[in-house]
Amino acid sequence: MQLFRCENCGQRLYFDNTRCVHCGAHQGFDPDTLSMKVYDPAAAASVGHYRACTNARQVGICNWLIPPSSDASYCLSCRLSMVIPDLGVPGHIELWASLEEEKRRLLYSLLSLKLPLVSRQQDPVNGLGFRFMADAPDGDSERVLIGHQDGIITLNIAEADPVVREATRRQMAEPYRTILGHFRHEAGHYYWQLLVKDSDHIEPFRRRFGDERQDYAQALERQYQIGPMADWQQYYVSAYASAHPWEDWAETWAHYLHMVDTLDTAYQFGLSTAPRPAQSVEVQLNSNPYRDAGFDTLIAQWLPLTAALNSLNHSMGYDDVYPFSLSAAVIDKLAMVHGIIHGLPIRQGVQTN
Known part of the structure; x- marks a missing residue:
């Protein structure tokens, strides 16, 4: 998750902000530009201006904006x-x-x-x-x-x-x-x-995740009755992922989003497990080389970052914030998710199921 700036005064803003704590300007998130915008609540019903979502005005639960070109009453998320x-x-x-x-x-x-x-x-x-x-x-x-x-x-x-x-x-x-x-x-x-x-991805998917045509209901029933295989950690990101290839994909997909968003947030705050040259505040707040990085770069940053996060949690007396262990087979599956999302050629990989 990136950090944002107030268009009025330059104050740092966060994704959930509705007002700038420095200048008091009303803030909302514009999903078209992935940025925070200042808007005038008085223009709430006027097409041609950034407007607050109806759920913001009536219930106070949303901070996403409706763009000037739209005549919708609700933001993209609430719709x-x-x-x-x-x-x-x-x-x-x-x-x-x-x-x-x-x-x-x-x-x-x-x-x-x-x-x-x-x-x-x-x-x-x-x-x-x-x-x-x-x-x-x-x-x-x-x-x-x-x-x-x-x-x-x-x-x-x-x-x-x-x-x-x-x-x-x-x-x-x-x-x-x-x-x-x-x-x-x-x-x-x-x-x-x-x-x-x-799609053309179905055979590489089956090679890594298994054949999704097996009976889904029976697979889940078996999982609930006898549990995962004893060595599931060698092949799956979670025990539940071993239930069926669809669940394996969904768990791996979710984990990839965990990785990308957490690395994004870490970079925005200047966190790194290896020193990097100081950059201007503007560059630091509005760019992230890992967002579009190759998968090898992502995983090379992710593994030491999670070790650091767990160690920080231990220092506060808490359990692991990241209770996962990524095997070579799981990393290969994550690489496939990365490739599909970014439209890249899928690596040959190996059969893991």
């Missing part, structure tokens, strides 16, 4: 939300706001990587949409499950409650469980359909 919870229920606004905040971080990554991003309104067949739903209060209905189906990503708003999420993480024996992680994983399923299925 992707097809279903939202009943905001009349106490606590729902806060949980929904947390989901929308993390969704905007996902969309920032997708936009910065120049991945195709269209809504269901634009493309009812291949467009992307989100459903944020709550379990029925009487408990008679089935629980809302996290998942992806044909471009629609569903999240249970209970995942936005840190107490519930931590309890689920412990129950599932997961080392890592976050809202953003869910979004990145489910987006991986969507982009598999968009970029891999029925």
Whole structure:
């Protein structure tokens, strides 16, 4: 995630800012330019000006702007939300706001990587949409499950409650469980359909991840009944990735987005595991050589950075912030994700499943 500057006074801004702490100017994120813009709230209903999203004006949960050329009422991010919870229920606004905040971080990554991003309104067949739903209060209905189906990503708003999420993480024996992680994983399923299925990438995919034509329901049932293979760490980024090739791809895709965004943030703050020459503030805030770097450069920076992050956490008495170990097979899969995203030739690779 890059850092930003106030157009009025040059004050440093962050992705979620709505006002400049120095000059007080109203700020919003412009997804077209991936930058923060100053806007006038008085022009909220005037086409031809940057305008606040309706969810910002009515509920106060969004900081994305509608560009001057658009007559839309909602920003790009909020237009992707097809279903939202009943905001009349106490606590729902806060949980929904947390989901929308993390969704905007996902969309920032997708936009910065120049991945195709269209809504269901634009493309009812291949467009992307989100459903944020709550379990029925009487408990008679089935629980809302996290998942992806044909471009629609569903999240249970209970995942936005840190107490519930931590309890689920412990129950599932997961080392890592976050809202953003869910979004990145489910987006991986969507982009598999968009970029891999029925493409020239399908055979290299099967060579690395396995044959996705095996029965998905049976594979998940087997995973839940007997668990992953004993040596799963040699081939998969997580235990859940071993359940089925689709889940392996989604977990690997999510991990790649973790890498790119974290390296982006580290660079913006001048963090490095090796010294680099001092640069001007303008260059430091608005460029990142790793964003479009080759995969070998990314992984060479990523591995020592995660070791440093874990060590910093230990110094504060916390567990690993990065509870993963990347084998050669996993790195090869990550390289394939990188190649597909950037339109590069896919390395020959080796069969790992």
